[in-house]
Amino acid sequence: KAGVTQTPRYLIKTRGQQVTLSCSPISGHRSVSWYQQTPGQGLQFLFEYFSETQRNKGNFPGRFSGRQFSNSRSEMNVSTLELGDSALYLCASSHQPGTGGDEQYFGPGTRLTVT
Amino acid sequence: LAKTTQPISMDSYEGQEVNITCSHNNIATNDYITWYQQFPSQGPRFIIQGYKTKVTNEVASLFIPADRKSSTLSLPRVSLSDTAVYYCLVGAGRDSSYKLIFGSGTRLLVRP
Numbered sequence: 001k002a003g004v005t006q007t008p009r010y011l012i013k014t015r016g017q018q019v020t021l022s023c024s025p026i027s028g029h030r031s032v033s034w035y036q037q038t039p040g041q042g043l044q045f046l047f048e049y050f051s052e053t054q055r056n057k058g059n060f061p062g063r064f065s066g067r068q069f070s071n072s073r074s075e076m077n078v079s080t081l082e083l084g085d086s087a088l089y090l091c092a093s094s095h096q097p098g099t100g101g102d103e104q105y106f107g108p109g110t111r112l113t114v115t
Numbered sequence: 116l117a118k119t120t121q122p123i124s125m126d127s128y129e130g131q132e133v134n135i136t137c138s139h140n141n142i143a144t145n146d147y148i149t150w151y152q153q154f155p156s157q158g159p160r161f162i163i164q165g166y167k168t169k170v171t172n173e174v175a176s177l178f179i180p181a182d183r184k185s186s187t188l189s190l191p192r193v194s195l196s197d198t199a200v201y202y203c204l205v206g207a208g209r210d211s212s213y214k215l216i217f218g219s220g221t222r223l224l225v226r227p
Binding site: 004033035042043044045048055056058059090092098103104105106107108109 | 143145146149151156157158159160161164202204206213214215216217218219220
């Protein structure tokens with residue numbers, strides 16, 4: 001079956017703009033998590049959605065937001081972009097939320113560059 | 116403050132066994148410990164997952180002590196293709212403070 005897909009794969013934006021990233025989970029998976037990966041901070045948890053509800057949120061400012069649709073697809077939005085938002089944004093899907101005995105499958109990520 | 120700690124890097128030679136330990140003092144009671152492998156420009160890939168004691172699959176073993184405050188990923192007989200970054204992932208905190216926490220990653224270099 002198809003894996004997790006993320007679009008776009010690469011994106012260049014300027015400071016102050018906003019951006020929307022998309023994630024399509026594996027068919028049948030209802031949980032989607034988002035992570036930010038940077039060389040300095042590593043993999044940091046952004047938020048987790050399950051059945052269209054945000055279950056948990058990491059320590060990121062309110063400029064970072066997300067949502068999940070009824071078909072489990074998810075989007076994340078970053079408003080008023082800053083240079084420090086340049087990162088690889090990873091999406092992962094699983095049947096159940098958290099790490100309660102369920103494997104997360106990661107997408108290839110969206111590389112965002114803010115200039 | 117929930118935190119996981121791993122060694123920054125490790126070196127090994129082909130055919131050797133490699134053990135990578137992750138400490139996770141604040142792991143949530145019901146959460147599992149998961150290890151991932153990541154190659155450059157790719158998303159992390161699942162290696163193994165466990166809750167307690169020992170778990171083994173076709174590529175690795177995972178050892179978890181009774182207090183679950185740490186875990187050790189064991190890669191038997193590594194090859195050059197095992198050169199990658201390895202991360203542990205746990206859930207920590209409770210209720211509204213629950214978060215998924217990745218370790219900082221261990222960069223494994225396998226030499227011929």
